[in-house]
Amino acid sequence: MELRSNEFKPRAAANLLDEKLQRGLGLIKVKAVVNRASAVAEFGDFESLREVGKDIRDRALADLDLYLERFEREATARGAVVHWAENASEACRIIVQIARDNGVKKAAKSKSMVSEEIGLNDALIEAGVEVIETDLGEYILQINDAEPPSHIVMPVIHKTAEDVADLFHEKHGTPRKTDPAALTREAREILRPQFLSADMGISGANFIVAETGSTLIVTNEGNGRLCTTLPRLHVALTGIEKVVQTLEDASVLLRLLPRSATGQAITNYVSVHTGPKRLEESDGPQQFHIVLVDNGRSKLLAGDMREMLRCIRCGACMNHCPVYQAVGGHAYGWVYPGPMGNILTPSYVGLENAVALPNAATMCNQCGVVCPVKIPLPDLMRKLREEQMARGLKPWAERLGLALWGWAAQQPALYALGTRIAVRVMKWMGGSEKLIHRLPFVSGWTDGRDFPAPEGQTFRELCRARRTNELPPAAGGREPGGGRDARPESQPQNSAAKVTIDAHIAAHPTACSRSATGSRKNASAPAPRRSPARWRSCPPCRRCRAPWRATWSRTTCPPAASSGPACASSTGSAPASAWKTARRAATTSSASPAVSAPSPKPAR
Amino acid sequence: MRVALFVTCLADLMRPGVAFAALRLLEHGGCTVEVPDTQTCCGQPAYNSGDRATAMALAKKVIGEFEGFDYVVAPSGSCGGMIRAHYPELFRDDPALQKRAEALAARTYELTDFLVNILKLDGVPGDFAGTVTYHDSCSGLRELGVKAQPRALLAKLPGVKLVEMDEAETCCGFGGTFSLKFGEVSTQLADNKCGNACATGADAIVGGDLGCLLNIEGRLRRRGDMKTKVLHIAEVLAGRSD
Ligand code: SF4
Numbered sequence: 106m107e108l109r110s111n112e113f114k115p116r117a118a119a120n121l122l123d124e125k126l127q128r129g130l131g132l133i134k135v136k137a138v139v140n141r142a143s144a145v146a147e148f149g150d151f152e153s154l155r156e157v158g159k160d161i162r163d164r165a166l167a168d169l170d171l172y173l174e175r176f177e178r179e180a181t182a183r184g185a186v187v188h189w190a191e192n193a194s195e196a197c198r199i200i201v202q203i204a205r206d207n208g209v210k211k212a213a214k215s216k217s218m219v220s221e222e223i224g225l226n227d228a229l230i231e232a233g234v235e236v237i238e239t240d241l242g243e244y245i246l247q248i249n250d251a252e253p254p255s256h257i258v259m260p261v262i263h264k265t266a267e268d269v270a271d272l273f274h275e276k277h278g279t280p281r282k283t284d285p286a287a288l289t290r291e292a293r294e295i296l297r298p299q300f301l302s303a304d305m306g307i308s309g310a311n312f313i314v315a316e317t318g319s320t321l322i323v324t325n326e327g328n329g330r331l332c333t334t335l336p337r338l339h340v341a342l343t344g345i346e347k348v349v350q351t352l353e354d355a356s357v358l359l360r361l362l363p364r365s366a367t368g369q370a371i372t373n374y375v376s377v378h379t380g381p382k383r384l385e386e387s388d389g390p391q392q393f394h395i396v397l398v399d400n401g402r403s404k405l406l407a408g409d410m411r412e413m414l415r416c417i418r419c420g421a422c423m424n425h426c427p428v429y430q431a432v433g434g435h436a437y438g439w440v441y442p443g444p445m446g447n448i449l450t451p452s453y454v455g456l457e458n459a460v461a462l463p464n465a466a467t468m469c470n471q472c473g474v475v476c477p478v479k480i481p482l483p484d485l486m487r488k489l490r491e492e493q494m495a496r497g498l499k500p501w502a503e504r505l506g507l508a509l510w511g512w513a514a515q516q517p518a519l520y521a522l523g524t525r526i527a528v529r530v531m532k533w534m535g536g537s538e539k540l541i542h543r544l545p546f547v548s549g550w551t552d553g554r555d556f557p558a559p560e561g562q563t564f565r566e567l568c569r570a571r572r573t574n575e576l577p578p579a580a581g582g583r584e585p586g587g588g589r590d591a592r593p594e595s596q597p598q599n600s601a602a603k604v605t606i607d608a609h610i611a612a613h614p615t616a617c618s619r620s621a622t623g624s625r626k627n628a629s630a631p632a633p634r635r636s637p638a639r640w641r642s643c644p645p646c647r648r649c650r651a652p653w654r655a656t657w658s659r660t661t662c663p664p665a666a667s668s669g670p671a672c673a674s675s676t677g678s679a680p681a682s683a684w685k686t687a688r689r690a691a692t693t694s695s696a697s698p699a700v701s702a703p704s705p706k707p708a709r
Numbered sequence: 710m711r712v713a714l715f716v717t718c719l720a721d722l723m724r725p726g727v728a729f730a731a732l733r734l735l736e737h738g739g740c741t742v743e744v745p746d747t748q749t750c751c752g753q754p755a756y757n758s759g760d761r762a763t764a765m766a767l768a769k770k771v772i773g774e775f776e777g778f779d780y781v782v783a784p785s786g787s788c789g790g791m792i793r794a795h796y797p798e799l800f801r802d803d804p805a806l807q808k809r810a811e812a813l814a815a816r817t818y819e820l821t822d823f824l825v826n827i828l829k830l831d832g833v834p835g836d837f838a839g840t841v842t843y844h845d846s847c848s849g850l851r852e853l854g855v856k857a858q859p860r861a862l863l864a865k866l867p868g869v870k871l872v873e874m875d876e877a878e879t880c881c882g883f884g885g886t887f888s889l890k891f892g893e894v895s896t897q898l899a900d901n902k903c904g905n906a907c908a909t910g911a912d913a914i915v916g917g918d919l920g921c922l923l924n925i926e927g928r929l930r931r932r933g934d935m936k937t938k939v940l941h942i943a944e945v946l947a948g949r950s951d
Binding site: 114117118121134427428431432464465466467468469470471473474487489490491492493494499503504507508510511514515517520524527528540547548549550552553554555556557559560562563564565567568569 | 750755880885886897898
């Protein structure tokens with residue numbers, strides 16, 4: 106399959122504008138997402154099942170070599186021939202050779218993503234073998250000039266029934282029909298004779314079972330069963346990672362796979378192939394070849410992407426991925442789309458050939474929470490991003506931007522200055538609408554969205570300004586009814602600044618539910634009468650327990666003055682100058698963020 | 710209870726009112742709130758961009774600034790999630806720092822999670838009245854399990870009616886630098902979110918992460934909707950919802 110992963114961005118953008126495609130993609134949410142959710146709910150404790158599925162796959166991968174050897178032994182003992190292919194071309198060569206050796210003219214295929222991965226159809230056609238795709242979706246793609254699939258389970262999810270109606274009408278020369286059942290019947294009538302006349306049946310394998318040497322496929326259309334029993338040769342083609350230890354293990358994964366893929370409790374057909382037809386059997390191929398493809402998998406086994414080998418190709422990650430749902434599978438430019446493709450494609454074809462893919466995700470982790478074998482897909486994408494960074498595969502502008510920002514964020518004073526300037530400029534840019542319509546360097550945002558302007562001052566700046574410039578309005582005076590003793594309270598001696606909500610009220614006099622006058626008791630204007638109910642809802646001062654005061658308190662009691670204010674009234678009649686001294690002491694110490702640590706309390 | 714407020718860079722720069730609202734809520738719950746003065750960013754943008762070195766440097770800084778408190782609270786599931794879910798992994802090769810990161814992670818909370826599960830607030834001071842719809846931000850939801858908490862708090866405001874939108878748990882398309890790198894896709898996802906939110910007829914779209922909220926508001930305004938408010942949950946709960 107032609108590799109176009111580096112064109113992700115332009116192709117994704119084009120797909121967003123393709124109305125027909127968008128109609129087709131809309132079905133994913135309706136079908137796959139909703140169906141999976143109800144299947145999972147119906148099952149009950151799906152989480153535990155996922156955990157077991159993960160363990161089964163991890164166990165298989167931990168001793169992959171042993172299980173593969175066992176598989177080979179068992180399969181061979183039952184009459185199958187096991188072939189090992191290190192890469193795509195070797196796999197194609199092996200299958201072409203099998204075809205040649207047996208005079209194969211026609212091959213009927215059921216769906217196999219590995220065959221797409223290795224480009225098998227082209228290799229067979231070149232060798233003079235006619236290839237018929239018998240999965241309905243794959244058949245539609247094949248007659249549409251060998252269009253690549255856009256999904257690993259539903260290969261034509263990007264097409265509507267209307268598209269298929271046009272295609273069948275054009276290619277089959279039959280009257281146009283739009284009823285899906287009628288379209289399916291038409292395809293079936295064309296495909297049935299093909300099974301009977303094919304010399305070779307080609308299938309994939311959802312799992313291969315070490316203890317019995319069997320390959321296993323799940324299908325809904327029954328074409329898989331016909332492909333693997335009617336032709337005289339059966340070639341099962343799959344990746345080396347698909348091995349599981351026992352049939353029992355396979356049966357657990359069979360509970361996970363269809364539920365995750367299509368929301369079915371079980372697929373219409375589950376076929377287990379163990380050896381070719383035996384003498385006493387009436388159906389089955391005379392020869393059974395199993396081609397096990399590495400094509401980069403063993404490299405993954407040893408590296409950071411190892412967990413990806415757990416994948417059972419259910420497609421749940423793409424069904425639930427908002428990016429996939431929006432742009433469709435073709436944008437990803439290779440066999441495996443969506444989150445799993447964001448990892449597999451760069452892993453198999455080279456990071457430099459799929460630069461955008463690991464970044465083409467919002468890291469929302471919707472994929473990670475639905476993956477039946479708990480692959481932490483966002484974490485793996487992040488690791489690939491790290492590798493891109495290390496190998497200089499990220500655009501220079503991004504690297505420079507990150508480096509500058511990262512450096513500045515480690516210089517609090519500089520960062521504070523920079524952000525103060527930035528928010529002022531941006532506030533000005535936002536004008537009276539408080540919206541920025543264009544921003545240099547971030548057209549990616551402003552092409553389709555406004556940028557809400559900042560308020561013009563940073564939070565830290567507002568904090569600092571009040572800490573250093575403002576005295577609490579009530580600092581020197583007394584609250585009506587004040588003059589209570591400051592409650593002794595052990596206060597940690599640290600420099601962190603604390604502001605109360607009054608600071609916010611001062612910043613947003615009209616914004617708060619309580620107006621400034623409402624809470625500032627000793628403001629020069631007479632305070633309006635508060636309703637008792639309202640008063641009660643005010644949080645008390647943490648020292649004197651009096652309700653909200655007009656206060657701008659230090660976070661902590663300054664070390665030098667035990668009478669430092671918590672709220673205006675709790676300072677009693679402390680003279681303003683004493684407060685000032687205290688404040689100065691605290692402000693000085695606030696230059697350092699050191700905090701004396703209380704005994705940590707793990708929360709949960 | 711000494712609680713440090715992790716302001717978050719977006720609240721610091723874009724919406725100081727959100728940080729003040731968070732402060733107010735924490736104080737309302739009886740906390741002694743402190744705002745370490747040198748805080749900047751949790752390092753998530755660097756972390757998610759593959760710049761592990763910068764992420765580690767910033768994480769180290771945050772650990773130093775915040776490890777002395779009983780709790781650390783952030784008005785953001787994304788920053789809270791970064792500290793809770795990712796800091797320990799970040800220092801996997803440095804056992805000493807990893808231990809400190811784990812200790813900090815165990816004490817770090819998203820604001821609504823903290824208000825509900827630690828402070829167990831009986832009431833909130835806000836007085837917002839109107840219909841709201843809640844957008845579940847991805848990190849808060851899937852890294853920290855924030856789902857019921859904001860709804861429980863909104864239910865304490867008698868004037869608030871919550872109407873759930875379709876696909877409330879679906880990403881709004883922000884994704885940090887994703888929103889800049891893949892502008893068209895990001896915009897499309899924001900548009901889907903706006904569509905779902907507006908279909909509820911709510912007066913305000915409320916959420917727990919400023920990144921998402923700015924993204925949603927940006928798209929909403931570009932679509933020509935100048936009416937629907939976009940508010941941080943802290944603003945609604947604390948009473949800044951003009
Ligand atoms: S990564 Fe997980 S969700 Fe995606 S196809 Fe593989 S098994 Fe299914």
